Amino acid sequence: MSLLKVSNLGKSFGGVRAVDGITFDINPGELLALIGPNGAGKSTTFNMVNGQLRADTGSIKLDGHELVGQPPRKIWALGVGRTFQIAETFASFTVAENVQMALLSADSKLLSTWRRAADYKRDEALALLDKVGMVAQADRPCSDLAYGDVKRVELAIAVANRPKLLLMDEPTAGMAPKERNDLMALTKQLVIKENMAVLFTEHSMDVVFAYADRMIVLARGRLIAEGGPEDIRNHPKVQEVYFGTGKTFEKKAEAEEAS
Numbered sequence: 001m002s003l004l005k006v007s008n009l010g011k012s013f014g015g016v017r018a019v020d021g022i023t024f025d026i027n028p029g030e031l032l033a034l035i036g037p038n039g040a041g042k043s044t045t046f047n048m049v050n051g052q053l054r055a056d057t058g059s060i061k062l063d064g065h066e067l068v069g070q071p072p073r074k075i076w077a078l079g080v081g082r083t084f085q086i087a088e089t090f091a092s093f094t095v096a097e098n099v100q101m102a103l104l105s106a107d108s109k110l111l112s113t114w115r116r117a118a119d120y121k122r123d124e125a126l127a128l129l130d131k132v133g134m135v136a137q138a139d140r141p142c143s144d145l146a147y148g149d150v151k152r153v154e155l156a157i158a159v160a161n162r163p164k165l166l167l168m169d170e171p172t173a174g175m176a177p178k179e180r181n182d183l184m185a186l187t188k189q190l191v192i193k194e195n196m197a198v199l200f201t202e203h204s205m206d207v208v209f210a211y212a213d214r215m216i217v218l219a220r221g222r223l224i225a226e227g228g229p230e231d232i233r234n235h236p237k238v239q240e241v242y243f244g245t246g247k248t249f250e251k252k253a254e255a256e257e258a259s
């Protein structure tokens with residue numbers, strides 16, 4: 001059975017139909033990419049799933065629970081997680097402490113208990129860091145880490161709440177090709193091991209074609225195509241909407257960029 005079922009989802013801003021009645025689903029263990037040219041409706045869709053925006057029409061069901069109309073905190077508690085950038089304030093804390101704070105929050109403990117957070121579930125935090133290959137750096141401040149390593153810690157923080165569905169908005173933005181591939185390979189491993197699902201938006205087509213199990217393509221708020229990498233690569237409507245945008249759908253592009 002699908003984990004997430006989105007049906008006839010719609011949202012307008014004034015006269016603009018930002019999302020125009022889209023329907024799709026996601027299965028556990030699946031990495032689904034949401035792509036489309038600028039202004040296609042990707043962020044709007046994302047923000048309806050996490051509750052930051054309320055849908056005008058349609059339904060979003062997670063494991064049978066209706067998410068439309070629920071506040072973001074409730075949606076998070078039901079199992080929709082998202083990656084956040086580590087805020088500057090937390091950069092001076094160690095890698096382990098940042099994950100411990102996420103565990104505190106997942107257990108609905110108040111941040112006022114932070115005095116005790118340094119001891120809170122340290123073993124669990126280290127186990128999470130082990131999953132993302134960062135346990136050896138557990139006691140370094142986040143501010144000392146390389147950018148790619150910060151992204152790994154952000155992934156551990158997102159997984160601390162044991163999400164059923166993880167939303168990742170442009171996870172590899174600003175990263176070099178090698179770091180991008182490492183992060184997405186790690187994400188894919190986690191998806192399989194934890195049996196969660198990931199919905200991600202991404203402008204980098206090499207990442208999408210290398211790592212998404214399936215993709216959905218939006219253009220002007222409508223879902224114009226859905227399928228595996230080969231279906232999408234050869235889809236005439238997809239080629240049409242991307243024509244002239246400089247995006248490449250060639251298989252060799254990703255190999256060249258990674259080398």
Ligand SMILES: Nc1ncnc2c1ncn2[C@@H]1O[C@H](COP(=O)(O)OP(=O)(O)OP(=O)(O)O)[C@@H](O)[C@H]1O
Nearest residue numbers: 013016017018036037038039040041042043044045
């Ligand atoms: N808060 C808003 N108020 C008015 N219009 C909005 C708002 N948010 C989005 N839009 C409009 O809705 C449409 C879809 O925008 P959205 O940001 O969802 O697209 P996107 O696919 O995420 O684009 P990009 O890749 O450029 O981030 C666009 O026409 C945009 O101008």
